[in-house]
Amino acid sequence: MTTIFDTVQHRFERLRSNKLFELIVIAVIIFSALVIGVKTFDVPEWLLSSLNVLDWAVTIFFLLEISIRFIGEPRKRDFFKNGWNLFDTFVVMLSLIPVGNHDMALIARLVRVFRVLRMVSIIPELRLLINSLLKALPQLGYVLLMMFVIFYIYAAIGTTLFASVNETLWGDIAISLLTLFRVMTFEDWTDVMYETMAVYGWSWLYFLTFICLTAFAFLNMVIGIVVNVIENENKAADAAAHAGEPTIVDVHRELLALKRQLAEQATRK
Known part of the structure; x- marks a missing residue:
């Protein structure tokens, strides 16, 4: 059995x-x-x-x-x-x-x-991708926390300044956070900016600094962290796949040892 x-x-x-x-x-x-x-x-x-x-x-x-x-x-x-x-x-x-x-x-x-x-x-490649994303989460957590801090500060400023301009977009801090997310993803963000510029001409500075900090700086940091972790995981996977295989140094040492043995045998003869 x-x-x-x-x-x-x-x-x-x-x-x-x-x-x-x-x-x-x-x-x-x-x-x-x-x-x-x-x-x-x-x-x-x-x-x-x-x-x-x-x-x-x-x-x-x-x-x-x-x-x-x-x-x-x-x-x-x-x-x-x-x-x-x-x-x-x-x-x-x-x-x-x-x-x-x-x-x-x-x-x-x-x-x-x-x-x-x-x-x-x-599919092993998809497993590698998911594992890389999971391992990148601790590093991404600090970047996302900093992004939230920036979002919160700008949302508080936007609610204070622009609530009188458009209550629908800037009525409270929660709605302002959604509006800023819309701005960060470039979804008709110029309409939001021009509406505030009609009252506050300098408000373009508010939007441009927010976009530079979030859409350009922090998102690129997120991409960089993920790419770095994926590269490290690929190297680790390649190292594990080739574990136990003889390297060039090992082959060279074996050749030297073989030459010594042949030389010793020739000397004895």
């Missing part, structure tokens, strides 16, 4: 690392996303019934795929140490909730939308 289980475990281990199997899983995830998208349209009843059958077929496939990955894990505890495995298992388990007219129907539909995120756990 143990031999049969070991044989199945070994075959499933080879299967889960097979590139064709990974491509099939990716194709099913994309198909699942298309099924969800088609359901948002006004489709005939027969097509909707067919899509529901296909949706359950996709759910069963994902359940089998998770089972193969679990059985193929040599140490079953290591399977649950991987956060992506836990995420995939959680999504697949929630996908088993039937879609009907009960209270859990909305949750079941939402969970099926999140099945598209399984693409991240399947």
Whole structure:
């Protein structure tokens, strides 16, 4: 019995690392996303019934795929140490909730939308990107905190000065924060500026300094931090992939040792 289980475990281990199997899983995830998208349209009843059958077929496939990955894990505890495995298992388990007219129907539909995120756990490059973003969060936190301070100061100034100009945009500090976010994203920000300039001619200085601090300085800092972390993660991944491979220095040392041995053998002769 143990031999049969070991044989199945070994075959499933080879299967889960097979590139064709990974491509099939990716194709099913994309198909699942298309099924969800088609359901948002006004489709005939027969097509909707067919899509529901296909949706359950996709759910069963994902359940089998998770089972193969679990059985193929040599140490079953290591399977649950991987956060992506836990995420995939959680999504697949929630996908088993039937879609009907009960209270859990909305949750079941939402969970099926999140099945598209399984693409991240399947493709290594996407996992590397997400891991890099998570590792960049501590550094980004200080930049975002400083951005909030700048936003808050400018919102307080804007509410004090421009509330009489346009109550809708500058009525209180919360609304001013939304207005400044609109300015930072360049969404018709000149209309906001020209409206205040009609009353305060110098107000252009307020908007230009805010844009320079947020849209140019701080956002570029955010991009720089993320790019730096991604580069470090790529270097770490390359180092891990080439770990144990002989380097040029190691080869050179081996050649020198071989030359010494040949020289010693020649001297003895």
